[in-house]
């Protein structure tokens with residue numbers, strides 16, 4: 001297996017991009033990535049997307065974006081794993097480069113959630129859950145996560161305020177991110193008094209709905225310096241799945257797919273959680289942040305509120321969590337989110353993150369999740385020189 | 386929802402039929418081709434218990450299409466007497482009185498409707514346990 005580098009990245013601001021189509025949005029992120037480095041060729045594009053078939057009446061997204069970039073006839077296709085699509089695309093791109101099948105692979109994610117109105121976007125996003133045994137009963141995606149949150153507070157006695165405080169931290173981080181959809185600060189009261197989405201989940205526990213595209217370019221580590229002066233190595237990467245239905249899970253307080261993917265990625269990278277300086281985790285809801293930090297090995301079970309209070313998830317703490325603002329503030333263009341995370345970690349490790357920069361970061365981790373932890377991808381990057 | 390899609394799940398959604406693994410006794414619900422716990426593919430038909438307790442719940446105030454008439458409603462994860470867990474609606478209860486750990490029993494109900502001329506979908510909901518057995 002060849003070692004794999006990320007030699008460039010690009011992204012658009014996450015926003016309601018009324019004036020840009022799916023393909024134009026992808027083009028913008030791809031152009032940024034291609035202009036940063038001296039790349040004579042792209043051999044393949046792996047694109048991640050969840051909702052275009054529902055919201056933009058479009059399948060065959062690989063062809064759409066290859067055509068937009070004038071790159072036909074290269075190999076180009078889409079990978080779908082709900083909100084975990086971006087992580088799945090990164091794993092696919094990694095495997096294609098690592099195996100020697102292709103040399104330079106563009107991995108990109110794109111999502112246009114605002115191309116449809118009313119309930120359609122919520123309906124499309126809900127399809128990450130089990131249509132016959134969850135959605136059939138009127139469950140929504142937020143309500144399934146609410147089951148986790150209610151159980152978590154019941155078992156650990158965690159105060160409701162802790163979840164609001166995590167949203168406050170995410171907004172503080174995101175206020176420094178020029179690509180964030182909601183780049184403003186909030187306070188605990190705003191979060192606690194926002195409207196109910198699915199009790200106990202309120203608006204400020206949720207990621208917003210927005211459009212965005214992000215791209216990273218991969219090649220074998222051994223040739224990376226040919227194309228770019230600065231790059232990162234993907235030291236470890238893994239995916240895992242869990243039962244589609246929450247009823248089949250042993251408990252609601254941990255998401256097994258995160259544990260499995262993280263353990264395999266740590267093993268491949270030959271590191272432990274203690275070696276990680278920064279993470280971009282999949283905080284679709286504040287409760288998924290709490291559980292994910294525990295499952296990734298950054299927090300003792302049920303101690304999320306205590307560690308959050310102590311500043312453990314800020315620079316200088318145990319690990320700097322979501323310097324981008326995470327899904328909460330940067331936004332969650334679902335199929336693209338995993339690629340945003342990879343681009344953001346690359347940006348941090350290359351010390352190109354401007355006001356968001358977490359100083360002296362050597363090792364970063366991304367955690368991208370589809371469904372309620374039913375499909376998870378973890379990757380670990382290290383600054384390469 | 387098309388009629389065949391609704392109809393073929395009826396044994397599992399209305400009679401709560403499950404597949405009990407002949408090798409390890411794990412109850413696979415909803416049914417699978419291979420056992421979740423041991424991977425075996427020999428099962429016997431098994432009916433889920435009718436009572437259980439509430440493990441967690443959420444209240445839905447912005448419903449998906451087809452659920453408008455009963456909003457707000459409660460979604461719950463129920464642990465049945467044999468340990469099998471099932472996600473469905475909790476009904477016949479004041480939203481303020483619903484509690485994790487409360488005892489529940491099954492009841493046959495209308496779940497949703499596909500507009501004015503579509504099919505009406507039925508299934509099992511759970512309600513607070515009234516009768517003592």
Ligand SMILES: [Zn+2]
Pocket residue numbers: 406407408409410411420421422423424425
């Ligand atoms: Zn078995």
